[in-house]
Amino acid sequence: MRNVSIIVAVFIGVPLSILAASGMYSIIVGFKLYSYLLNNKYERWVWLTSFRSFGPGGVNPVRSIKYFFGDYDNDDETVQTIKLHSILALKISIISFILLCIGIVVVFLAFFD
Numbered sequence: 601m602r603n604v605s606i607i608v609a610v611f612i613g614v615p616l617s618i619l620a621a622s623g624m625y626s627i628i629v630g631f632k633l634y635s636y637l638l639n640n641k642y643e644r645w646v647w648l649t650s651f652r653s654f655g656p657g658g659v660n661p662v663r664s665i666k667y668f669f670g671d672y673d674n675d676d677e678t679v680q681t682i683k684l685h686s687i688l689a690l691k692i693s694i695i696s697f698i699l700l701c702i703g704i705v706v707v708f709l710a711f712f713d
Contacts, residue, residue, distance in 0.1 A: 607710050611703030618696040626689035633682045644673060 637645035646656040648663050666672075668686055673679040 608707050611706045612700065615696045615700035615703055619693055619700060622689045622692040622696060626686055626693070629682055629686045629689060633679070633686070636678055636682065641673065641676075641679075 634645065634649065637648065648667055649656045649658055649660060650663075651658045651660040668683055674683075
């Protein structure tokens with residue numbers, strides 16, 4: 601039984617911790633970006649945070665995805681750096697999610713071996 605607990609800790613605990621950390625990091629990076637846009641590029645912030653008739657200040661996921669993966673404001677070095685950090689956090693999240701799925705399969709196989 602001790603081997604199974606080690607397997608659970610390694611194959612589920614580690615990817616889950618990385619997934620949580622990258623999620624928190626992406627939230628922090630998002631706040632930095634919205635704060636920077638609010639203070640330096642107000643029109644872009646209004647466009648990015650407006651959703652239908654609710655006005656600015658909300659979250660518009662469709663525009664956010666277009667903004668992060670598009671060529672918007674790539675002339676600004678700060679925005680470009682923040683976008684790269686956010687995309688890196690997304691890649692780490694995807695990899696850790698895949699590792700978590702593999703870990704769940706490994707733990708399942710370890711219990712029924």
